[in-house]
Amino acid sequence: MTGGYPLLVADLIGVAVFAASGASAAVAKRLDLFGVAFVGFAAALGGGIMRDVVIGSVPPLAFADWRYAVTAVVASVAVFWLHPALYRVRRTVLVLDAAGLGLFTVTGTLKALEAGVPAVGACLVGMLTAIGGGLTRDLLTGEIPAVLQREIYAVVALGGAVLVAVLYRLDQARLLPLAAAAALITVLRVFALYRRWSAPVAVP
Template sequence: MLHSLFSPSVQHALDLVGIFVFAISGALLAVRKNFDVFGIAVLAEVTALGGGLFRDLIIGAVPPAAFSDLGYFVTPLLATVLVFFLHPEVERTQTAVNVFDAAGLGLFCVTGTTKAYDYGLGLTSSAALGLATAVGGGVLRDVLANEVPSLLRWDRDLYAVPAIVGATMIVLFIRFDLLNAGTSGLAVVTAFLLRIAALKYHWRAPRAWNRRSSTLEEA
């Protein structure tokens, strides 16, 4: 099914773009944490490839694309070099990085869901793996950097919800035999726009109802 939506060359190019922008976010966090060049490279690789690697191992797509395609491995290293030498300039373009990161989120939740379904998973499991593809690298990045994953923090703008919406749209399109390049693009754009809106308006998920906690709020 995946190959019928996008040509291999287009799919590969889109994957590399998503990998690159995710790697930028990982490398920038490493710089903020004062990591050395090796640490920057590790965080860039993990952020860019972690979600897809997890998905491929779960569905049995081995060896994973991260190891069978040199471009997937080299692209985060290019991001590492860029951030290592030009991180002040990259920081100043953070808005642009956020836009591309949102695009990568939308793309990966869709391609992750579709690939999981191609390998025989049910609709719900496919959507879950689509979500994991989109956000898994960021969770691993934060864990390695000794931070509470952004995915779990109430004070961060919605990230997982746009990916869930995109993945849910894909499984609904599959269920009603409506999946094609156009509807897949619609799901990508919807997840992308939700993430951009969350960044602009600071949308956040609600916390526990009638919450009573003495835990100090994190800055």
């Protein structure tokens, strides 16, 4: 999985789950259809746009490839119409966000590495890709971004990016190892939420 169709599929899956996460948050805020679609679009593609600008891939894929925008909008509209069937919206948002975090960490780091970005920089790009969508979603829905709170969020993404960089260095950046890395990031994020792990904060 060093480019081509598998990477595209993983990227579009990440777009869909982050769009669903953003749309679910917008539904919880009782936004209208356009608002839900807009928040879903921004949540799905915000991190990827940041990534592409940083690595010099312009115009960003969000604008250059229609499949990204269509995937984000379709997933958002689907959540808008199907949200009564979703069990406990808040929990759904968190699980979808964790899945998006895992997928976008992997694809963002891998794209940066393939663009020739050194390993340390590629890890930072991967983290930025992963947290950019959630950051945009939270800002648009009036929430304090999760990445700025005590929850373990960006740290998980950064750790996953390091794992992807190691796999790439060992020439193991293939479908199954990278899928396992994305799953591990997702599980760690969900487990951190369940166990209420948090980063230290300054004592007043």
